[in-house]
Amino acid sequence: MRIAQVAPPFESVPPARYGGTERVVSTLTEELVRRGHEVTLFASGDSRTSAILVPTVEQALWHEKPPLKDFAPYWAITLGHVWEHMEEFDVVHSHLDYFAYPMARAGVRPVVTTLHGRLDLPEQQPLYRHFRDVPLVSISDAQRRPVPDANWVATIYHGIELDEFTFNPQMGGYLAFLGRISPDKGLDTAIRVARRAGVPLLIAARMPLPHMQDPNVQVDWAYWENEIQPLLEGRQVELLGQLAGKDKDEFLRNAAALLFPVRWPEPFGLVMVEAFACGTPVLALNCGSVPEVIEDGVTGFVRDTEDELVDVLDRIAELDRTRCRAEAERRFSPAAMADAYERVYARIVAHDTPEATRLRVSTAAGR
Amino acid sequence: MRIAQVAPPFESVPPARYGGTERVVSTLTEELVRRGHEVTLFASGDSRTSAILVPTVEQALWHEKPPLKDFAPYWAITLGHVWEHMEEFDVVHSHLDYFAYPMARAGVRPVVTTLHGRLDLPEQQPLYRHFRDVPLVSISDAQRRPVPDANWVATIYHGIELDEFTFNPQMGGYLAFLGRISPDKGLDTAIRVARRAGVPLLIAARMPLPHMQDPNVQVDWAYWENEIQPLLEGRQVELLGQLAGKDKDEFLRNAAALLFPVRWPEPFGLVMVEAFACGTPVLALNCGSVPEVIEDGVTGFVRDTEDELVDVLDRIAELDRTRCRAEAERRFSPAAMADAYERVYARIVAHDTPEATRLRVSTAAGR
Numbered sequence: 001m002r003i004a005q006v007a008p009p010f011e012s013v014p015p016a017r018y019g020g021t022e023r024v025v026s027t028l029t030e031e032l033v034r035r036g037h038e039v040t041l042f043a044s045g046d047s048r049t050s051a052i053l054v055p056t057v058e059q060a061l062w063h064e065k066p067p068l069k070d071f072a073p074y075w076a077i078t079l080g081h082v083w084e085h086m087e088e089f090d091v092v093h094s095h096l097d098y099f100a101y102p103m104a105r106a107g108v109r110p111v112v113t114t115l116h117g118r119l120d121l122p123e124q125q126p127l128y129r130h131f132r133d134v135p136l137v138s139i140s141d142a143q144r145r146p147v148p149d150a151n152w153v154a155t156i157y158h159g160i161e162l163d164e165f166t167f168n169p170q171m172g173g174y175l176a177f178l179g180r181i182s183p184d185k186g187l188d189t190a191i192r193v194a195r196r197a198g199v200p201l202l203i204a205a206r207m208p209l210p211h212m213q214d215p216n217v218q219v220d221w222a223y224w225e226n227e228i229q230p231l232l233e234g235r236q237v238e239l240l241g242q243l244a245g246k247d248k249d250e251f252l253r254n255a256a257a258l259l260f261p262v263r264w265p266e267p268f269g270l271v272m273v274e275a276f277a278c279g280t281p282v283l284a285l286n287c288g289s290v291p292e293v294i295e296d297g298v299t300g301f302v303r304d305t306e307d308e309l310v311d312v313l314d315r316i317a318e319l320d321r322t323r324c325r326a327e328a329e330r331r332f333s334p335a336a337m338a339d340a341y342e343r344v345y346a347r348i349v350a351h352d353t354p355e356a357t358r359l360r361v362s363t364a365a366g367r
Numbered sequence: 368m369r370i371a372q373v374a375p376p377f378e379s380v381p382p383a384r385y386g387g388t389e390r391v392v393s394t395l396t397e398e399l400v401r402r403g404h405e406v407t408l409f410a411s412g413d414s415r416t417s418a419i420l421v422p423t424v425e426q427a428l429w430h431e432k433p434p435l436k437d438f439a440p441y442w443a444i445t446l447g448h449v450w451e452h453m454e455e456f457d458v459v460h461s462h463l464d465y466f467a468y469p470m471a472r473a474g475v476r477p478v479v480t481t482l483h484g485r486l487d488l489p490e491q492q493p494l495y496r497h498f499r500d501v502p503l504v505s506i507s508d509a510q511r512r513p514v515p516d517a518n519w520v521a522t523i524y525h526g527i528e529l530d531e532f533t534f535n536p537q538m539g540g541y542l543a544f545l546g547r548i549s550p551d552k553g554l555d556t557a558i559r560v561a562r563r564a565g566v567p568l569l570i571a572a573r574m575p576l577p578h579m580q581d582p583n584v585q586v587d588w589a590y591w592e593n594e595i596q597p598l599l600e601g602r603q604v605e606l607l608g609q610l611a612g613k614d615k616d617e618f619l620r621n622a623a624a625l626l627f628p629v630r631w632p633e634p635f636g637l638v639m640v641e642a643f644a645c646g647t648p649v650l651a652l653n654c655g656s657v658p659e660v661i662e663d664g665v666t667g668f669v670r671d672t673e674d675e676l677v678d679v680l681d682r683i684a685e686l687d688r689t690r691c692r693a694e695a696e697r698r699f700s701p702a703a704m705a706d707a708y709e710r711v712y713a714r715i716v717a718h719d720t721p722e723a724t725r726l727r728v729s730t731a732a733g734r
C-alpha cells in the first residue's frame with residue numbers, strides 16, 4: 001500500500017529526546033516499511049527514516065534559535081506539501097490534530113487522523129460538531145469521551161520499539177519519574193509520595209520549553225519555580241535531567257516502579273509502556289487512559305489519591321515483572337500497532353467506515 | 368459570476384465597531400451583489416449581508432464570553448464550510464490570510480487571497496518560499512515589500528461606503544485620532560504633537576482586547592497603562608472611546624485634520640480614507656502605505672519625525688478639503704474596488720495569472 005505519514009514540523013521523527021507523537025510516528029513508519037509498504041514520511045528535514053522523506057521544514061522548529069514566535073504558518077506549509085503529492089498515495093495518515101480536517105473532507109485520497117492530545121477543552125466541541133465526517137483514530141477509549149459523536153473508526157494503542165528496552169526480572173531500589181515538568185504530570189505528587197514512604201526517587205524530567213510567549217509554557221515555568229524547586233531541597237530526591245536511549249532504558253529497568261501521578265486526562269502515556277517493556281510496574285493516579293493501560297494489582301496499581309499511592313508503596317513486590325514485559329509485547333508492540341493500522345487503512349480505502357455515509361448525507365442536506 | 372467571499376470568524380461582517388477586514392469584506396460583497404453577481408458570504412452568523420450567508424460560527428468569536436482561549440480550531444471549521452460548497456462557485460475570494468493557501472493550491476475552484484496584515488515578520492519568509500503558486504492581492508504596494516517574489520496579481524486599495532461620511536468644506540477646531548490603543552498606531556505621539564502645538568486632540572480609541580493570553584494583547588495593555596494613561600492627565604486631550612456610524616462621521620468631518628502617527632508597516636490604513644471622505648486631511652508619519660494614500664501637500668502631510676509633524680500643524684489650512692473628498696470618490700470607492708476585483712476574478716478564472724505557469728512547473732519538478 002502507498003501510505004503517507006504526516007508528522008508535525010516541531011520535532012524530528014524520531015525525536016531528539018522528548019516528543020511522544022514523533023516517536024510513535026517513527027515506530028509505525030519503520031514497521032510499515034518493514035512489512036513492504038511504500039511509505040512516504042512528511043516531517044522535518046532532520047528526521048531519520050527508512051521511508052521516503054519529504055522535508056516539510058529544513059529542521060525541527062522546536063530547535064530553531066532564537067525560538068520562533070508563531071508556529072501557525074507551518075501548519076499551512078505542512079499541508080501544502082501533502083497536497084502537492086496527494087495523488088501518489090492510497091491513504092494519508094495525518095498526525096496534525098485538526099489541522100488536516102479540511103483536507104480530510106476534500107482530499108482526492110482518503111485521510112485518517114490519529115489524535116495524540118486531549119479533547120476535553122471547550123474549543124473542541126464546535127470542531128467536532130462541524131467535522132462529523134472525518135475518520136479518526138483514538139489512542140485510548142478514555143481520550144474519546146469528551147467527543148463521543150465524532151467519526152471514530154478505531155482505538156489503537158501506541159506501540160514502542162521493544163528492543164530498546166531491556167527486561168530486568170529484579171525489582172530495583174528506587175522509584176522513577178519520567179516526563180515533562182508540568183502540573184499535568186504531577187511531579188510534585190511523586191516527590192511527596194516518595195518522601196512520605198521514605199523511598200528514594202529519581203527524576204528524569206524535561207524542563208519547560210523556552211517559548212515564553214506560549215501561555216501553557218508560562219504555566220509550566222511557574223510550576224517549576226513555585227512548586228517543584230522548593231520540593232527538591234533535601235535528600236532522597238534526585239533530578240537527573242532528560243534521558244534518552246540507553247540511559248532511559250537503564251533508568252527504567254532498575255527502578256522498583258514508575259510513579260505516574262498524572263492529574264489530567266492522559267490520552268495514552270507512552271512512559272507507562274516503556275516501563276512495562278523493562279519489567280517495571282507502574283503506580284498511577286486514575287486519570288484518562290491509565291486504567292486501560294495498567295491491569296490493577298498485576299502490572300501496577302491504579303489509585304485515586306496521593307494517600308492511596310503512599311499505601312501501595314510497600315506492596316510493589318506483589319506485582320509481576322514478567323507479566324509487565326509480556327503485556328508490552330502483546331499489546332504495545334510495533335507489530336500490534338501496525339496490524340491495527342493496516343486494518344484501518346484497508347477500511348478507509350474501501351470507504352468501509354461510517355464517514356462515507358455521513359459525508360453523503362451532509363452533502364445532500366446542502367446548506 | 369458565482370463568487371464566494373470568505374471572512375474570518377472573529378468579527379461580524381460588517382463589524383459591530385472595530386474590524387477593518389470585515390468592513391472591507393462587507394463593502395465589497397454589497398457592491399458585487401449590486402452589480403448582479405451571485406455572492407455567497409462565509410462569515411459569523413451575526414453578519415448582515417445582501418449575499419447568501421453561510422454562517423461559519425454562530426456568532427463572532429471576539430464577542431464570546433468568557434473570551435475564547437484558542438482560536439485555531441475555527442480556521443479549520445471555516446475552511447471546512449468552504450470545502451463543502453466549493454463546487455458551487457466560479458471563484459473563491461479568501462480573507463483568511465495564509466490559512467486558505469493549501470486550499471488555494473488544491474481546490475477544485477480558483478482561490479484568490481487578499482492579505483490584510485503586515486508581511487514583515489520572520490515567519491512569513493518560509494511561508495512565501497513554499498507557497499509561490501497561490502495568487503495574492505496586496506492592499507498597498509508597500510505591503511508586498513518583504514515578500515516580493517510571492518504570486519502577486521494586483522494591488523487593490525480598499526473602498527469605503529462613501530455615503531456614510533459627510534463632506535464638510537470647513538476646517539474644524541481640533542485634531543482627531545481614531546484607532547486601536549497599540550504602540551503600532553502611535554497614540555502617544557499624537558498626544559505629544561497636539562500638546563506641543565497647543566491644539567486640542569480628541570481621541571476615538573478602541574481599548575485592547577480582553578484576550579490576556581495573547582502576547583500582542585499584553586503589549587497593548589502595557590502600552591495603555593505605562594505610556595498612554597500618564598499622558599492623558601491634564602487639559603486639551605479628551606478620550607471619547609470607540610465611535611461608529613454617525614458618531615464617527617461627525618467626529619471625522621469636524622476635525623481640522625486626522626493625526627495618523629503610525630510607527631509600523633501599515634498595510635493600508637482605512638481611517639485615512641474615511642477622513643478624506645469627510646474632506647478632512649491627514650497628517651501622518653511615513654510608514655507602510657502612507658505615501659501611497661496621501662498626496663503630500665494636497666490631501667495631507669507625510670513626515671518622518673514627531674518634530675516635523677509639530678511643524679506642519681499651522682499649515683493645515685493649505686490643504687484642500689474638496690480634493691480630499693474627490694480623491695476618496697475616485698480612488699477609494701466601492702466601485703473602484705469592485706472594478707479591480709472583477710478584473711482579478713476574470714483573470715483567475717481564465718488562469719491568466721503567473722500562478723498557473725508556476726504551479727505546473729512546481730508539479731513537474733516533483734519531489
